[in-house]
Amino acid sequence: MGDYVCTRFLHRLFPCVPAAQPNLANSAPAPLLDTILDLDRNSHDPWIPLLGRNGLVNRSLLGIGVVEGPQEWLLYSEFAVILGYVHLYTLMMIVPIFNSMTRIDRSLIEAASDAGASTLQVLWTVILPLSKTGIAIGSIFVIAMVMGDFVTVDVLGGGQVASVGKQIATQLSYLQFPPAAANAMILLLAVIAMIALLVRVVDIRKEL
């Protein structure tokens, strides 16, 4: 779980690099790399003391008297799995979008506001379209990782939540190789279909 904290450090520190030496090749993609460090597979277990029956969240809620009894849906539920995924993979989305946004020419924004666009209009008609490639690349990362995952589902779903990855892992643990392989093929086709759609929207290589 270590890299977890450290990545954040890097993430804070590296964005200052472009300002310091804009002409060097290392500057722009640096944030891309530090965040990738972030995929910490062991970072789910911290949720248990937070969300469990006697966890911090339940205690606080009980303490301020918002709820009657401990909330069971916090852990071992779809909510917990989604929370875990969001926590693990937000930065995988932020970094490509950040990368796209840093490449937006600031004079475009200035031109838009000179032409009378409000802040929201600038955001919607200038920044968002120019960040689309980042959003697409981030989506590719996140889809690929969530679709193949079974650990998060295992730890935070506590057997209450199913996913294809989890099913394959279960079949493997019973040495049911043929059904596991068949499921894996279907999963693979599904992921390829999704990625193919996204690749049609954005040329990854050009946008790096």
Add this chain to the structure above:
Amino acid sequence: MRAAARPPIFYGLAVLFGLFVVFLYGPIATIVVLAFQGPEGGLVFPMNGVSVHWFGELFRPQSIGDIWGAFDRSTALGAIVMVATVLFSFLAGLAFRRRFPGATALFYVVIASLVMPSVVVSLGIGAMFEMLGIERAWYSSALGAHLTWTLPFGLLIMLAVFNRFNPAYEEAARDLGARGSQTIRYVVVPIIAPSLVGVALFGFTLSYDEIARTSQSVGALNTLPLELEAMQTNATTPVIYALGAMTTGLSLLVIGACLLGVIAVRRRRESFGSDAGQAV
């Protein structure tokens, strides 16, 4: 940017960002705090006293399984993956700077390796070794599984780095009579060194953390994340948190050392100053 009065929405977004940071760091902070649970304390709050008891437990072999063996294997595997990733990503990045036959196909193969669901990779490598009758081990099949994951990331980063690399530096070196190898050694590598450090760091960490791809391909002896996962289901004491806090500290040290290195290099470069425009 010109300094303008902050619009009201700035403060709303600032609060949102603050909450996001809490969301990101909260869980790991919880682990570190719980690691200092007193000797009678349990896996959840409240804290039952404050002690370093559980850190002591870490070093008593009977309290946890083969955690140190797993730790050694994970570290060694991470180091091998790191070296291989830096080397091959750098070379591949150089290759992709010019069009060569099959470049596009190769690029898509790399992307396919990246987006392949991890459980599929793991199953495939495990099954392949099984069919070929080769014993699975962390230094063979698991190493391959990790490289399917770290090499594509490394290559993507190197592509991004070289997309922003100003070829004028190399041209200048060539004009001054540098050979190809000298250009790489004295111009290209120093300029992209921070990125190479980044690739190394994340190659190590991706491997050090990897569970899904390792699970079917590791063979008899587990890596640390797998060992932890097994522990997690039957952990009854905060010793697992102590382990988490300790590995967090270790990683912080490594990253801190790398950052200091980068800063030191930058200082050194700045102390040389620039001789632009000084020519006679």
